[in-house]
């Protein structure tokens with residue numbers, strides 16, 4: 001069966017790593033018609049927006065998309081396209097597995113974790129009041145009038161909403177996915193001891209959902225700071241972690257570091273209807289245009305995508321070929337080479353790495 005899939009190459013290293021991904025996916029034996037769509041700063045001149053409506057329409061029509069990273073200007077300029085996509089399509093699950101790959105020289109072996117990050121709420125909801133604005137002043141006055149506390153008048157404010165609805169659906173998804181994948185334990189991560197009305201709600205709702213799975217799945221909760229320490233001490237104590245948005249973002253990068261760095265950490269954003277697959281990492285501007293970035297995270301995101309669309313056989317073949325190339329250690333990109341040897345000498349380019357995988361696929 002031929003699949004039509006929206007492809008957003010993105011910017012920075014995005015076009016190079018997505019090209020590598022396309023080549024190896026095509027070599028894995030699946031038939032895909034790629035609908036290439038733009039997004040990001042480069043679109044603004046032509047379309048007047050960094051997220052053209054045609055790009056969103058294509059994802060809605062095909063229901064499956066894979067993307068490269070997109071640069072977000074820091075502090076000023078347009079808000080993150082990635083956040084906008086997740087909100088527009090209500091992609092409430094951000095799934096980020098962290099699995100050891102032999103041959104990467106990673107600090108830890110035998111890591112096999114699944115991070116389930118809530119993707120629509122929390123400090124990422126995009127509700128912000130700029131320092132000095134009428135909105136910030138009004139909010140500061142309201143907080144004082146309510147007797148809820150004093151906020152300095154020269155403050156910028158970001159709102160952290162966490163709802164029962166949003167928490168219930170992400171925790172339920174985490175349990176269902178844990179069950180479907182024969183996982184043994186779900187850990188809810190929070191800071192409920194300090195943020196009682198947001199993280200406290202997350203914890204209590206997670207406990208409530210967990211009660212419905214008591215017979216089939218172990219459940220525990222961890223305070224986020226202790227959880228980070230626990231992960232670094234012994235990641236094998238964890239299995240599936242479910243977290244509010246910001247902690248999920250940070251903890252998934254921590255786990256990516258444990259298994260060899262951002263270059264190899266894949267991800268997916270999943271909603272009721274659409275799913276967008278993308279690496280955890282960003283556009284790595286300093287490596288852009290040099291044909292040197294590691295496309296592994298993008299390729300592993302494609303492996304997740306192939307599984308999602310029912311192409312299990314191709315997913316398995318591609319996953320094995322990728323891991324075989326890394327295990328041999330001859331054709332690896334600069335980041336893995338540096339971890340293995342302390343130097344980037346002998347590293348191969350993005351395109352040569354893809355070519356080695358294509359060769360391995362036969």
Ligand code: NAD
Pocket residue numbers: 013017068069070071072073082262263278279280281282283284285286292293294295296297335
């Ligand atoms: P980054 O992930 O782009 O880069 C951090 C470092 O990780 C890089 O310097 C590089 O050494 C390494 N790295 C990342 N990907 C790599 C790869 N494939 N191969 C080898 N090394 C790799 O993070 P950043 O510098 O904080 O962000 C750059 C831009 O990307 C920002 O504008 C940020 O907003 C954006 N971003 C986009 C996404 C997304 O599109 N989903 C995600 C995160 C960040």
